[in-house]
Amino acid sequence: xxxxxxxxxxxxxxxxxxxxxxxxxxxxxxxxxxxxxxxxxxxxxxxxxxxxxxxxxxxxxxxxxxxxxxxxxxxxxxxxxxxxxxxxxxxxxxxxxxxxxxxxxxxxxxxxxxxx
Amino acid sequence: xxxxxxxxxxxxxxxxxxxxxxxxxxxxxxxxxxxxxxxxxxxxxxxxxxxxxxxxxxxxxxxxxxxxxxxxxxxxxxxxxxxxxxxxxxxxxxxxxxxxxxxxxxxxxx
Numbered sequence: 388x389x390x391x392x393x394x395x396x397x398x399x400x401x402x403x404x405x406x407x408x409x410x411x412x413x414x415x416x417x418x419x420x421x422x423x424x425x426x427x428x429x430x431x432x433x434x435x436x437x438x439x440x441x442x443x444x445x446x447x448x449x450x451x452x453x454x455x456x457x458x459x460x461x462x463x464x465x466x467x468x469x470x471x472x473x474x475x476x477x478x479x480x481x482x483x484x485x486x487x488x489x490x491x492x493x494x495x496x497x498x499x500x501x502x503x
Numbered sequence: 504x505x506x507x508x509x510x511x512x513x514x515x516x517x518x519x520x521x522x523x524x525x526x527x528x529x530x531x532x533x534x535x536x537x538x539x540x541x542x543x544x545x546x547x548x549x550x551x552x553x554x555x556x557x558x559x560x561x562x563x564x565x566x567x568x569x570x571x572x573x574x575x576x577x578x579x580x581x582x583x584x585x586x587x588x589x590x591x592x593x594x595x596x597x598x599x600x601x602x603x604x605x606x607x608x609x610x611x612x613x
Binding site (some may be wrong): 391420429431432442443445490491492494496 | 505507535539544545546547548549552591593595599600601602603604605606
């Protein structure tokens, strides 16, 4: 079974440009998460989808970030316009929906974003 | 104050040693506790998942949770060079939004 995949693996853009990151979760996983790790900091939660609905977007830093999950399959995270402080590694994770609230999240390899 | 505190290390041990990795937390609502291993340029990989207090063993790995002290540990027995990685503790109140520690860099020398 394929794991969580992310594209691109690395993106270098200039301040003010737009970048779109893509995540393909494990097939059949209803839950999809975005996390981010900026230099020297912990991995931080950004948002959580259940199928195509945003369940929790409390971690989104500002309105320059837009996440979508059309059809409840893959997800995109767009940063527009990008700022220097957006540099970091963006991780996607997915998990199946379980009745007992337990939740094993499987992470993708991440997209390393560098804003110059 | 951070919700989860974890010493970033690096922690360097000889092959075969017992490794102890720890995290403390402040939010008493945390119910689910995880340890992830992350190799360089890779995503975090789940090692251990525990609910509530107590011990859980899986091969050379033992996870321990002490909710009264808000303290969790991961023990690695007979450590190998292939165990060299960053170990991240993570926790959540209800199995969704994970709160991570900073990660401890472990180096096992052969």
